[in-house]
Amino acid sequence: MVEKEEVIRAEETARLSEVLGVIDRRLFKELSVLGDRRGDVVGIRQEFFDDVSFNFSDATELGETWSSIVQQAELLAERERSHRVASTAVERLAWQHDNPYFARIDFVEEGAGNPVESIYIGRSSLIGEDGETFYIYDWRAPVSSLFYDGEPGPVSYETPSGSIRGSMTLKRQFVIRGGQLKHVFDTDETIGDDILQAVLSERSDTSMKSIVATIQKEQNRIIRDEKHKLLVVQGAAGSGKTSAALQRVAYLLYRYRETLTPDQVVLFSPNPVFKGYVSRVLPDLGEANMRQMTFRELIESRLGRRWEVEDLFEQTEELAAASGTAEGDSREAAARYKGSEHFFATVRNYLERLKKQGVRFRPLRFRGDTIVSTEEMSAKYYGDFAQEDFGDRLIKLRKWLNERLNAWIESQIGETWLEEAAELADDEDIQRVYVQIRKQGGFHDEAFDDEDRMTDLLKRRVAENSIAPLRKAVKGFRFMDPMATYRELFRSRTLFTACAPDGKLPPKYEWMAMRADETLGRKTIDYEDATPLLFVMEALEGFRKVEGEVKHLFVDEAQDYSPFQAAFLKRRFPHARLTVLGDFNQAIYAQAEESGGFGGWTRLVPEEETAVWRLTTSYRSTRPIVEFSKRILKPEDAANITPFNRDGEEPSVLSCRDNNELAERVAKRAEELLAAGYATIGIIAKTAVECGDASALIKERLSEETPVTLVTGGSAKLPPGISILPSYLSKGIEFDAVIVWDASAEKYGREQDRKLLYTVCTRALHVLDVYFAGEPSPLLSFERKEAHS
Missing domain, CATH: 1.10.287 (Helix Hairpins)
Known part of the structure; x- marks a missing residue:
């Protein structure tokens, strides 16, 4: 042997x-x-x-x-x-x-006399100088699927021209580093456990890595699916769903390289930190990065320039602060309802009514005088333009308003204010008017009215400059008032029930109406109102910002998107195939608590065009960490989570008297982990406020040389060393070691905190320490606690 x-x-x-x-x-x-x-x-x-x-x-x-x-x-x-x-x-x-390649398969095509071909598979192909000899096949090539899906014996693979059948006589895997052959394994499995053990035991980095050498059979089906318009991937924490999605992007760019560009692929990431974390995967596979954005950035780009918009993290912090109060309960109910399919249907019905009446406008005023009133705009909108779609109406109304502005300028030519302003015109305006008249043949011997023409042009120029803000507002459709239009829905019980699909008011409607009147009245937007308001605004504008050129839309942490947001994205990217990824057990936001898993997504596309894949094996964490995290969940939610057989140390649950002792022990433990060679350590608190307090306490106990960073919602990159971050920013990210800051009954005492605590614990690859001050969370009641010393 x-x-x-x-x-x-x-x-x-x-x-x-x-x-x-x-x-x-x-x-x-x-x-x-x-x-x-x-x-x-x-x-x-x-x-x-x-x-x-x-x-x-x-x-x-x-x-x-x-x-x-x-x-x-x-x-x-x-x-x-x-x-x-x-x-x-x-x-x-x-x-x-x-690292030129990671696998070899020997394949003989069906038919007499066909030779056995040794096929080596790597991240990218390598062809000999003769242009014919294939030294390495790209992992995305059709024949490479045999490595991921097949085992020695009869096999087949699909090509654009049809199915190729034959026999696999050898399946071999390699570990090559620095051009040196480290390990060779012959295997009958998709990916041998020896290879996986070697890869998963490596230290973490501040960027996600490519998984092409360890793609599992079930992941490969997701990567190469070209049939369905909607792929839903439900994956346990650490099951490789995000990695598979990024390899899917690389595969699609390779498969359709003549017709698909990176700009036609969009990935919605959960937060800016995650965007930076995954940014190296595609370049490492030889592909340009697809477009990445967060849902927050989409909202900000359309609403943030005009109004103050709360983001999801601010909403989460406010709900956490108001937890257990009547105000907090009402706000949670509003967040859940305004993300529901019922509310989406209500808003859609409201838009139908707006075709006949109800759109609110803003008057065009200059120095207190009304140039065009809202009544005039409404009469035009619902009169001459009533047969047009929303977008065409607005374009025609814009043209009409510009004509009215032109007429207003004509009406002001003889006004005193304009004559006085023209007399005070600066040299630049005078020069421009002079040049314009010269171009028109003025200021020559036969000309007799050049001075009058200059005065007239100066007046018009001054008038035009004076109403430039109005011109800009008209160009941007700001004469239409989407906020006031949306606000009307909550000002009338009769209107709301008429639009509701079942004719009923939702629970807490009175509170929602009062809240909408208060916040929208001062031009601020709660997070739960942002998507519905944007939907109303873009519908009234005719969806002029729709991104019809996008062919593939990927949504990570899709369980955190409300059904309303899912439907909105489908409308905004009308021609895109959807790949949505998530984990029911990590649904930590109020808007998604009653979304029914991925129901908001699966109801967007016909069933026959939808595929739902489930990834149940958790590869990220060691077996002890996975088993510990599973026990935080309800038994029925944990039943389908299977840990990969990678051993490691048992998680610790550690008691402290107060925050000072907590900081002492956490700081000491973090330095021990750094000294032991762990490159990335996440200290995860529940909220940003707690992170700020924890950071101050920990930093004063660490040496100045110790690398420690407070990660905020605006952070774009995960630094090496110690990161202190709130729970909701840790989603999708992994650390060599995780220290949970204060898993006490006070912080994680409610049933709603169960999935949040599970999410935090599943960020750990190798080490998990859970600290608490005072009484431990009841969600940890399964675990024997360390006695306080």
Whole structure:
């Protein structure tokens, strides 16, 4: 047996050496090209205008000068493109040299006389200098699916031209680091446990890694699904759902590289920290990053410029502060209802009524005088333009308002204020008017009215400058008042019940109406009102911001999106196929508590065009951490979570007298973990307010050299060392070690806190310590507590 292993290792080492030789020769060639192109670019930039002949004596010479400039610009652009291509090739070959491939399968196609082909699989393909020899196949190639889905014996794989059948005679995996063969495994499994154990036991980083070498069979189905318009992935914490989704993006960009660009793929991330965390995955696979945004950024881009908008984290903090009070209970009920399908249907019915009456407008005023009243706008909107759709009505109304502004300027020409303003015109305005008249043939011997024309033009220019803000408002449709229009829905019980699909008012309607009148009245927007208000605004504008060019929409932590938000995104990205990922057990926000899992998503697309995949094996954490975290959940919710068999130390639950002792012990433990070689340590408190207090207490107990960062909602990158962050910012992120700050009955005492505490604990890869001050959370009642010392 040992002798056979030595023969295999010698054979594979020789083959690796051959491949590295090919890579080295290609790298030398590309480096030479890169140097030449860099020199070309620098030279052209330095000598750009030396090679252009300037002559402006007449129109012909001017045209030739312009043509010369264009030719130089095109030459520079071509050299810059060549430089970028060579630079990308060098980068790819460099990481290929470090880890060229991770698997080999031997395959013989069905049919007499077909040879056995050894297929090596890596992150990117490598073709020989003859243009025909495949040294490495890209993991996304059709034949590579045999490695992820098949086992030795009869197999088949799908290609664009049909199914290929044959037999797999060998399945082998490698661990290659720094161009050195570390391990070789022959296996009958999709991914051998030995490989997984090696990869999962590695220390964490501040960025998510590619999983192409360890993709599981069930993940591969998600990655390569091209049939369904909606993919729903329910995955346990640490089951690799986000990683699979990012590999799916890379696969789609490879599979449809002639028709799909990164700009046509959008990923909604749960927070800015997560955006930075996953930003390296696609570049490491040789693909440009897709567009990333958070739902908060979408809201801010449309509403934040005009009004003060609360975000999800601010809402969460406010609900936590008001927990257990009548105000807090009412706010939670409002958040749940305004995210519901019932409210979406109500708003949609309201929009139907708005086609006939009810849209609110803002008057155009200048110095206290009304140029166009809201009554005039409404009469036009529901009169002459009544047969048009919302968007067309608004465009026609905008054109009419500009005509009214033109007419108003004409009416002001003889007014005293305008004459006085024209007399005070600055030199720049006078010069511009003079040039305009000269272009029109003025100021020559036969001209006799040039002074009058100048005065008239100056007046018009002054009048136009005076109403420039009104022109800008009209251009941006700000004469329409979406906030007042939305607010009306809560001002009339009769109107609301008429729009409600079941003709009923929701619970807490009176409180919601009072709250809407208060907040919207002062031009501030609660988070639960932001999406409905934006939906009303964009519907009235004709959905002019709809992103119809987007072909694939990915939504991570989809369980945190309300059904209303899901329906809104479907409307905003009308042609996109959807991939939504999440975990019911990590639904921590009020708006999603009663959403029925992924029901808000699955009801958007016909059942026959929907696939629901479940990932039950948790790979992130050690078995002891997974088993500990499962016991926080209700038994029925934990039943389908299976830990991968990776051993580790048992989680600790540790008692403290008060926050001072808590800070002492947490600071000491964090430094011990850093000294033990753990690169990323997350100290996770429930809220941002608690994080601020914890940070102050911990930092004064740490040495100045200890790397510690307070992570906030605006943070875009997860730093190495110790991170102190609130629970809701930890979603989707993993740490070598997690320290839970104060899992006491006071902080995690309600049933609503169960999933939040579970989410926090499942961030840990290798070490989990749970501290509490005072009484422990009842959610930890299964665990024997350490006696206070």
